[in-house]
Amino acid sequence: MRGRLLASTVAIALLVAGGASPPAQAAPSATQATPSTRGTPSPVDRLIARMSLPEKVGQLFATYVYGGSATAPSAADATANRQAYGVETGAEVVAKYHLGGVIYFSWSHNLDSPRQIATLSSGLQASAAGNGPRIPLLISTDQEHGIVQRLPAPATLFPGNMALGAGRSLVDAYTAARITGRELRAVGIQQAWAPSADVNVNPANPVIGVRSFGSDPLLVAGMTAAQVVGFQQGAGVTVAAKHFPGHGDTRDDSHTELPVIHHSRAEWQQLDAPPFRAAIAAGIDTIMTAHIVVPSLDDSGDPATLSAPILTGLLREQLGFRGVVVTDSLGMAGVRQKYGDDRVPVLALKAGADLLLMPPNLDLAVNSVLAAVSSGELTEVRIDQSVRRLLTLKQRRGVLDGVPPVDPAAAERVVGQPAHQAELRKITDRTVTALRNDAKLLPLPRADRSVLVTGWNSSAFDNVGTLAAGLAAWGNRTTALPTGLPNDAKIAEAVTAAQANDLTIVLTQKSFDTTVTDPNARQQKLVHALAATGRPVVVVAVRDAYDVGHFDDVPTQLVTFGYTKASMEALTRVLVGEVAPRGKLPVSIPDPADPTAVRYPYGHGLTWRLPR
Structure with a gap:
């Protein structure tokens, strides 16, 4: 079965690479948007016929609820629910609004352990099954891998899209999605807001970056298709390719601003469209909109989420997508700048959206849609179109006929199981990318050596400490000195420590980012100060590869594209010569002094012989 799925993915990738447009919905789709015309109403049509208008409108919304329990949240979470929704529990929110979906976050206190998440899912489903x-x-969450993933330990946390792009393996992309999907289903989550199908062609992109598979639309298309197949066919989890029509060439973050992308229509067809075409050909259930303006596709100034020429004209009519169109969060600034929160849900439905994600005021949003139907601005027939797509999706994914309670004990057995962790190790090992080894420092010879590990550190993963511990396990005498975004005193401390050690490994994270000039200049200052000691230095970009363009004075450079425990363990194995680096750059690295010049080309990556 796995072989057939992968063969179909490869065929899709080759079709896209050949420049052809895949047939619309070439793979089976969850998306029939029109009622049955053969006399006997379908189960979905019969269900719609029994629903009231408020019940139909409720199905069009997915939002968050507070608390780790559906019926017994903490006092603080009960207060948060009451302030947002007028009721105290997640179960009551679902019942009050007849919600179509719920999205889990750590900040809403939904995600603590496999057992707790499974119990929460069962409780929320019981509420949905017991009313209206x-x-x-x-039930959904953002599980893209890499820097955007919500499941807590002991979940199997795979490297992100750009790391997988560096690995160049459709099989690895498929496997990561399949395993992640199985762990999501084990805790009662049936929908992942992934993969990012954006083609990152702008190094200064503040919101996509390593969430993209790379800068080559054909690479991104193949990887996107592989993940769609892995999640949906491999694990039975529905996914959403995002962010249509493509968020990869912007210097602005749609969470806080309204980006404008100036691609011509021809450039859009060449750069941005291929991954979405591949996703549709692979049978993608859902496509998520972007809160961006693309004047060549719609000159009204409306963001794509509210644009009928983009959602209906381009996505549905030109690309032939018949599935569920979901908005990105309606709480983001990019969709709220031009219209009020009462108008945005109505305009999104008029544009062609089906599922409205996380409006900032759910009560206002629901009542605005109801009022638009009452006034005739929206028709109930239009509402039925979206409800039908959503219910057909639920039917296809085995949700519509009832969701049995999730077994908490089974969730604990599935999530993070040893077989999944073994696949994680193999896949992550193939993503580490070596860009320079001029001084022939690597792989490190076996020796009694003192090593300083310093630089940027994640509070969630302690990447500095993890790398130091890994090197110590190989016989090195290590010192961990996290600097964060270092001030002059911390830089001086790191320099003094480097002078007392045989080798320094310095980790950077988005040090190239010009949107927050001073903090990131401090990371660059740290690296240059360490290089000036004359002691051997290895610089590792633990997020975006673009960092290394600033460090011509360091002759040993690697990229991991992530800073999780698995990424740091893979880096350790490369440094000590247990495995050879195999990654190839999925983006080009520009020269900071001349952005039109390339410091490292797409596809660059070193390897070396391993010591016997």
């Missing part, structure tokens, strides 16, 4: 039309929820 008795339609189960689609």
